[in-house]
Amino acid sequence: MRPFAYVKPADVAEAVQAVATEPGAKFLGGGTNLVDLMREGIERPHTVVDVTGLPLDEVHELPGGGLRIGALVRNSVLAAHPRVRTSYPVLSQAILAGASAQLRNMATVGGNLLQRTRCPYFYDLAAACNKREPGAGCDAIGGFTRSHAILGVSDSCIATHPSDMCVALAALDAVVEVRSVRGTRRIPLVDFHVLPGDTPHVETTLAADELITAVELPPSPAPSRYRKVRDRASYAFALVSVAAALEVRDGTVAAVRLALGGVAPKPWRAREAERLLLGGPATEEAFRQAADAELAPATARPGNAFKSGLARATITATLRELIIEGEAA
Amino acid sequence: MRVNGTDEKLDVEPWVSLLDALRERLGVTGPKKGCDQGACGACTVLADGVRINACLALAVQYADKEITTIEGVTPHPLQEAFVRHDGFQCGYCTSGQICSAIGMLNEAEDPAALTDAEIRERMSGNLCRCGAYNGIVEAIKEVAR
Ligand SMILES: Cc1cc2nc3c(=O)[nH]c(=O)nc-3n(C[C@H](O)[C@H](O)[C@H](O)COP(=O)(O)OP(=O)(O)OC[C@H]3O[C@@H](n4cnc5c(N)ncnc54)[C@H](O)[C@@H]3O)c2cc1C
Ligand code: SF4
Ligand code: FES
Ligand code: FES
Numbered sequence: 001m002r003p004f005a006y007v008k009p010a011d012v013a014e015a016v017q018a019v020a021t022e023p024g025a026k027f028l029g030g031g032t033n034l035v036d037l038m039r040e041g042i043e044r045p046h047t048v049v050d051v052t053g054l055p056l057d058e059v060h061e062l063p064g065g066g067l068r069i070g071a072l073v074r075n076s077v078l079a080a081h082p083r084v085r086t087s088y089p090v091l092s093q094a095i096l097a098g099a100s101a102q103l104r105n106m107a108t109v110g111g112n113l114l115q116r117t118r119c120p121y122f123y124d125l126a127a128a129c130n131k132r133e134p135g136a137g138c139d140a141i142g143g144f145t146r147s148h149a150i151l152g153v154s155d156s157c158i159a160t161h162p163s164d165m166c167v168a169l170a171a172l173d174a175v176v177e178v179r180s181v182r183g184t185r186r187i188p189l190v191d192f193h194v195l196p197g198d199t200p201h202v203e204t205t206l207a208a209d210e211l212i213t214a215v216e217l218p219p220s221p222a223p224s225r226y227r228k229v230r231d232r233a234s235y236a237f238a239l240v241s242v243a244a245a246l247e248v249r250d251g252t253v254a255a256v257r258l259a260l261g262g263v264a265p266k267p268w269r270a271r272e273a274e275r276l277l278l279g280g281p282a283t284e285e286a287f288r289q290a291a292d293a294e295l296a297p298a299t300a301r302p303g304n305a306f307k308s309g310l311a312r313a314t315i316t317a318t319l320r321e322l323i324i325e326g327e328a329a
Numbered sequence: 330m331r332v333n334g335t336d337e338k339l340d341v342e343p344w345v346s347l348l349d350a351l352r353e354r355l356g357v358t359g360p361k362k363g364c365d366q367g368a369c370g371a372c373t374v375l376a377d378g379v380r381i382n383a384c385l386a387l388a389v390q391y392a393d394k395e396i397t398t399i400e401g402v403t404p405h406p407l408q409e410a411f412v413r414h415d416g417f418q419c420g421y422c423t424s425g426q427i428c429s430a431i432g433m434l435n436e437a438e439d440p441a442a443l444t445d446a447e448i449r450e451r452m453s454g455n456l457c458r459c460g461a462y463n464g465i466v467e468a469i470k471e472v473a474r
Contacts, residue, residue: 006343006389028390035346035385036366048343050390076436100454101433102373102382234453 029111065219145303157200222247333401370455380432
C-alpha cells in the first residue's frame with residue numbers, strides 16, 4: 001500500500017478542519033472499501049482521517065416519529081436496532097442481505113453510502129476505465145457486463161452502485177446530513193448519488209471536504225420489505241434488488257414506494273412505476289405493467305439483457321409478498 | 330494493543346493491516362491470509378469480542394482494542410466439535426471459521442434455536458475451499474445447544 005499519514009480527530013470540527021487543509025486527504029470509516037482500494041492502488045490519499053473516534057455512533061428517535069442515524073453507526077448495529085427492525089424492516093433486511101457478518105460489524109453508514117462500484121474493470125488497473133481515469137475509455141462496454149447497469153447509463157460508464165442499504169434508504173426518503181468548514185447541509189438521498197453522464201468519476205453531490213454526519217429517516221411508511229437476487233444464496237452483490245413499501249385499501253394502492261438496486265449507477269427510485277401504481281388496482285397485472293414502464297428506457301447489452309425480466313419479476317414478487325403480509329396483519 | 334490477553338507494544342506504519350501486524354510483527358499466525366480482500370474470512374479475529382476481517386482493518390485503528398485470535402481461545406469446545414464432525418480437511422480456513430463461529434454465537438439472541446439455514450447464512454463470510462460445510466454446521470450446532 002502507498003504510504004500515507006494517519007490522523008484520528010476526536011471531534012467533528014477537528015475532522016472537517018483536517019480535510020479542509022489537506023486536499024489529498026480522505027476520511028476512513030470501517031475501512032472495508034477504502035483499505036481494499038488503497039491496497040489495489042485505485043485510491044491514493046496522502047492523509048487518512050480516521051473518523052471512527054467521532055461521537056456519531058448513535059441512533060436517536062426524532063420528534064414526530066422519524067429516526068436519526070449517526071454516520072458511524074456500524075451496519076450490523078443498525079440492522080439489529082429494535083426501531084429499525086419493527087418500523088423500517090426494509091432497511092434491516094437490505095443491510096443483512098449485504099456483505100458478511102464480519103464486514104457489517106466493521107462497515108459504517110457513511111462508508112456504505114460512499115462505497116465504490118464493483119465493476120471488475122474498475123478494479124483491474126490494466127483495463128480502460130473512465131471512472132478510475134477520466135477519458136481513458138470503458139472496457140466494460142463491449143465486455144463482460146453481467147453485473148452492469150441498464151438504467152441511467154451513459155456512453156462513458158455503465159457501472160452499478162453496489163450498496164443494498166442505499167436502495168432501502170432511497171425508498172424511505174432518507175436525508176443525508178453533511179458538515180464542512182462552511183457549515184451543515186442536508187441532501188435527500190435520491191439526490192446524493194448522481195448519474196455518470198460524461199463524468200463517471202463524479203459519483204455524488206458531496207464535496208471532497210464534506211463529512212457525512214448523519215442519515216435521517218422520516219416516520220416509517222407502510223409495511224416494507226427488501227428482496228435481493230444474486231448469483232449465490234449469500235455473500236454476493238445484487239444482480240437485481242427491490243426495496244418496496246406498500247399500503248393497499250379496498251384493493252387499491254393507497255401508498256407505494258419502490259427503489260431498485262443492481263440495475264443503475266445509483267440507488268434507483270422507481271418514480272414512474274410508483275406514479276402508475278398509485279390509486280390503481282393492487283393486482284399482479286398492474287404490478288407487471290408498472291415495472292415494464294419503469295424498465296422501458298433500459299439500455300441492455302448481451303451480458304445484462306436478462307436484468308429487465310428479472311427486475312420485473314422481482315418487483316412483482318416483492319409487492320405480492322407485501323400484499324400477503326398486509327392481509328395477514 | 331492487547332492481543333490474546335497480553336499487552337503488546339507495536340510500532341507499525343499506518344498502512345499495515347491488523348492481519349500483517351499479527352502475523353508478521355507478533356508471530357501470531359493463527360489468522361490466515363486467504364484473499365486479503367475481505368472475501369474469504371480466513372483472517373477472522375475478534376476485536377472486543379466482535380468478529381472482523383483483519384485483512385481490511387488497519388492496525389492503528391485497533392490500537393485500543395482487545396484482539397483475540399484462535400491462539401487466545403484454545404482450548405475451545407468448537408475445536409473438539411470440528412474434529413468430531415469433520416469440520417475441515419486442509420484446515421486453512423479453520424481458525425477463521427472458529428473465531429467467526431464464536432462471534433456469531435455472541436451475536437445470536439438464542440444460539441440454541443438456530444436452524445441449519447440460519448447458521449449457514451450467518452457463517453457465509455467464511456469460505457471453505459475444501460467444502461467441509463456440512464461438518465462445520467454440525468459442529469457449530471452441537472456447541473450452540
Ligand atoms: C467481500 C465484500 C463483499 C461485500 N458485499 C456487499 C454487498 O453484498 N452489499 C453491499 O451493500 N455492500 C457490500 N460490500 C461493501 C460494504 O458494504 C462497504 O465496503 C461498506 O459499507 C463501506 O463502509 P466502511 O465504513 O467500511 O467504509 P470505508 O471503506 O471506511 O470508506 C468508504 C468511503 O467512504 C468515505 N467515508 C467513510 N465515512 C465517511 C464519512 N462519515 N463522511 C464522508 N466520507 C466517508 C471514505 O473516504 C471512502 O471513500 C462488500 C464488501 C466486501 C469487501
Ligand atoms: S463501466 Fe464504469 S467503472 Fe466499469 S470500466 Fe466502464 S467506466 Fe469504468
Ligand atoms: S484474508 Fe481477510 S477475508 Fe480473506
Ligand atoms: S478445510 Fe480446507 S479450506 Fe476449509
